[in-house]
Amino acid sequence: MNIPFLGKRRVGAGARDPEGIAGLLAECGLLRSLADREGVRLDDSPASLEQLDQMLPRWRDDEEILPWLGNDAGLYLGTVIVRTVPGAAWAFTEDGQPVVRLVLGRECEVVAAGHQWAATGAPELSQAYAEVAEG
Numbered sequence: 001m002n003i004p005f006l007g008k009r010r011v012g013a014g015a016r017d018p019e020g021i022a023g024l025l026a027e028c029g030l031l032r033s034l035a036d037r038e039g040v041r042l043d044d045s046p047a048s049l050e051q052l053d054q055m056l057p058r059w060r061d062d063e064e065i066l067p068w069l070g071n072d073a074g075l076y077l078g079t080v081i082v083r084t085v086p087g088a089a090w091a092f093t094e095d096g097q098p099v100v101r102l103v104l105g106r107e108c109e110v111v112a113a114g115h116q117w118a119a120t121g122a123p124e125l126s127q128a129y130a131e132v133a134e135g
Helices: 007-016 018-025 029-037 046-053 065-084 110-120 125-133
Strands: 089-092 098-101
Touching: 018 065, 018 089, 029 046, 029 065, 046 065, 046 125, 065 089, 065 098, 065 110, 065 125, 098 110, 110 125
Parallel strands: none
Antiparallel strands: 089 098
């Protein structure tokens, strides 16, 4: 997911305001709306990822929603990682893609994982989280 409206200057500014960038990336409006309709509470916890994995994938037949939902799922996965894994933080690739950078410098392409989950259900979001959290 490229975030062109941030531009290079804004991404740099985000480094001085990591809370602001984290808040922007955590919005995930479409995912939160779909989850709410299914009775799933997204509280930025690992348990909520497990609940998302259990939702019936009614969105897979809607080619317009699928890419947006994939972005949201990846950003939500990243949000959970950043908020619960010590030292994890948002970063951006040179082409503007949000990734999660772990303490030892490894980068997790959470948006790509979100797209895979939205399209196929694999890997499960909770599984992707567990792989990161375990190191």
